[in-house]
Amino acid sequence: MREIPKSYDPKPVEEKWYKFWLERKLFHAEEVSDRPPFCIVIPPPNVTGSLHIGHALDNTLQDILIRWRRMQGYNTLWLPGTDHAGIITQYLMEKMLAEEGLTKEKLGREKFLERMWRWKEESRSRIINQLMRLGCSCDWDRARFTLDEGLSRAVRTAFKILYDEGLIYRGSYIVNWCPRCRTALSDLEVEYEERLGKLYYIKYPLAGRSGSLVIATTRPETMLGDTGVAVNPNDDRYKHLIGSKAILPIVGRELPIVGDEAVDMEFGTGVLKVTPGHDPTDFEIGKRHGLPELNVMNPDGTMNENAGKFAGMDRYECREALVKELQRKGYLVKVEEYQHSIALCERCRTPIEPLISEQWFVRMKPLAQEAIKAAQEKRVRFVPEMWEKEFYNWLYNIKDWCISRQIWWGHRIPVWTCRDCGEEIVEVDTPQRCPKCGSPKLEQDPDVLDTWFSSGLWPFSTLGWPDDTQLLRTFYPTSVLVTGWDILFFWVARMIMLGLKFMGEVPFRYVYLHPLVADEFGRKMSKSRGNVIDPIESMEKYGTDAFRFALTASVIPSRYMPFPESRIGGSRNFANKIWNASRFVIMNLEGFEPKGEPPRERLELCDRWILSRYNRTVSLVNEALESFKFETAAHTLYDFIWHEFCDWYVELSKIRLYGSEDPEERYTAQYVLWRVLEGTMRLLHPIMPFITEEIWQMLPHEGESIMIAPYPRPDEGLIDEEAEKRMELLMEVIREIRTIRSEMRIPPSKEISAVIQAPDPSKRAILEEHVGYISHLCRAPRVEICESASRPPTSAVAVAGDIEIYVPLADLIDVEKERERIKRELKKVEKELEKIEANLANEQFLKKAPQHIVQGQRERREELLTVRERLLKNLRMLEP
Ligand SMILES: [Zn+2]
Ligand SMILES: [Zn+2]
DSSP, X not given: OOOOOSSOOHHHHHHHHHHHHHHTTTTOOOSSOSSOEEEEEOXXXXXXXXXXXXXXXXXXXXXXXXXXXXXXXXXXXEEOEEBOOHHHHHHHHHHHHHHTTOOHHHHOHHHHHHHHHHHHHHHHHHHHHHHHHTTOOOOGGGOEETTSHHHHHHHHHHHHHHHHTTOEEEEEEEEEEETTTTEEEOGGGEEEEEEXXXXXXXXXXXXXXXXXXXXXXXXXGGGGGOOEEEEOTTOTTTGGGTTSEEEOXXXXXXXXEEEOTTSOTTSTTSEEEEOTTTOHHHHHHHHHHTOOOOOOBOTTSBBOGGGGGGTTSBHHHHHHHHHHHHHHTTOEEEEEEEEEEEEEETTTOOBOEEEEEEEEEEOOHHHXXXXXXXXXXXXXXXXXXXXXXXXXXXXXXOOOEEOEESOSSSOBOOEEEETTTOOEEEOSSOOSSOTTXXXXXXXXXXXXXXXXXXXXXXXXXXTTTTSOOHHHHHHOSEEEEEEEGGGIIIIIIHHHHHHHHHHSSOSEEEEEEEOEEEOTTSOBOOTTTTOOOOHHHHHHHHXXXXXXXXXXXXXXXXXXXXXXXXXXXXXXXXXXXXXHHHHHHHHTTTTOOOOSOOOGGGOOHHHHHHHHHHHHHHHHHHHHHHTTOHHHHHHHHHIIIIIIIIIIIIHHHHHHHHHOOOHHHHHHHHHHHHHHHHHHHHHHTTTSHHHHHHHHHHSSOXXXXXXXXXXXXXXXXXXXXXXXXXXXXXXXXXXHHHHHHXXXXXXXXXXXXXXXXXXXXHHHHHHHHTHHHHHHHHTOSEEEEESOOOOOSSEEEEEETTEEEEEEOTTTSOHHHHHHHHHHHHHHHHHHHHHHHHHHHOHHHHHHSOHHHHHHHHHHHHHHHHHHHHHHHHHHHTXX
């Protein structure tokens, strides 16, 4: 017999097969092929270190689709790559520099970028190794990076086209400004957090008359930039003051009082100080009433010369000093604690300061209209469908997109200004001379583009755009995009808009948005909570296949998916189960060669049943993958392999493998074992690529690798309702007898006898015909099947529909001792039950205990009640 290791050791298997696949170039896609195309572009991971569990899920799901379609005969391209991730990568590098006592300014732009490229290269290779470790079957020869030359040309070309069509413009607007990163951010790059702050009530005296207005603000330092005061024209308290003036405390500036509907009468005192330079709402109000814009801050968040004596202070220092002075001079009315949401930089979590600055913007409305139309016409579909609505909502309310960033790491904006004549030049290739005056003194805009501008072009720039390449012609539009819902607006929507703009068609036919991985309580995973699962550690500990399977089986159509580590352990058990069953089959296939299907009449009931169940599984898994129900595919396979093939068919096959002298009977059992196992390995391969390849290679097979073997298609002719119904009946009876064995603690080595009373003649006939199955699986050489029977003394009883089963116990166990044991257990159960009932009746406990504890007690009570019932039933059986 063949030597196969007793337990499954994932690591060497994974290394061996990944190398094999790479060497044989099995991930390679053809530029031209007769086979239908199937293409996925990877959501490019940021070159900032390493992959987290979210990446692991995202890439597992993509690999499943790619492997499945490849096996189905598609010309598949999974195009990999990485993203330069401007702000966050630069932020992390600046932190590293700080540890060395360096700053980017000390290094200078050129040296700084050199270091960035070096670090990027380290991160990139680490990320690619991790993806390989995960089993990803990407076409690595085609890997791209958002800053590589081709993609940079795509970015400059896109910029120029939009600029020439008036869809990109430069203007001074109020933008989200991060004083730490010292760059503008788009609305999407700002996150909101509830924080406890303060609300300051400040008195503004009226000009030329007695009295004053009280104004509430959370950011008093911005008052230095006030250029007006606004009230709601419908507010009876204040409307008579519209047209008069107030005086800015400390500064003494006169502020016109204007009426504007945007003022919230409910907030604070209902009076708003208008600071057009530092608040987006005020900016709009200022525009409507012609109020000047005054900027009182520097880009780093310190106060500038317009702040008078506060100039040079940090914004928070200034706040403190200013409040003190207001108090001293009697302007501060009161200060309240105030819970409010504050805007933070998504990357470094510094509070945003709205600032007016000159930036580049993309006009979004015309682009959004096309995207809405494409989704309405179902040229692109969202899975789950609920995301389509969110997509529309965002696009209907879209604002122009601020695309310039004041950082160094990224695509330089392709705009030059002539120092001699002031001409603005936008070019794809760096211009040498001014086209207007011929001067060589050209200065490029120092800013770079928002990272999402380049990733927005990803599905076509990676395929060769702006050139008209064969790759684009073969694979655009791509088939499906798989990503987390959290970047639906950042990325997915922008790709759709830009794809439609530059390619005239959507970039992908389907968008599958998966949940974000959370811990077992549904909380986001984060380093500070300490609930992070590291993908590499998990793969090392449990094996890659187990890790992939656990992730796949945990997907739910929701925003977050709970993912306890125990899931991965459970999947490792599944891998071991597969290994053990396969080991048994392979060892029993010694001397077997598939020489064609045995004639139909040679197939026994269990053969017909497993072939029928297998073919149903094949159609269910294919249907599940067609509709992106990854979890259904995983659960279907798990149930079939564990609870049908291993638990039943493998066991029943032993009757012929071990007990039959007839070579044809043996051949039939071997044939069915082989056929079902070999097919099941192909069916499971997309989710668990390594163990399936290892087993498949040991089984008789055709072809060089399972990953290019055909994916199973259901054979409707083998679906056999009759066989399934008959097996169901037998399985029910067998399960009942086995339950008796275990509950009555009958030692596994002891043989039992059973009496089965089956009044229905057709059922009786089935049981009689297959009594061998019952004997074999229950270790019951004597099974009596009759129309009616009386219960033998001291026998266990079980019921399966109209069938009654008796197992005489007298010779098997010490009945008296067993009765005592059950009584003892009953006592224990009742004691615990009493305690829990007392807790659950206690109002204090219900009020004070955490929800999950109360829930746990309720569940435990249900459990104990079931156990008690079972013990009582067993006790009754043991009565003489
Ligand atoms: Zn920041
Ligand atoms: Zn010029």
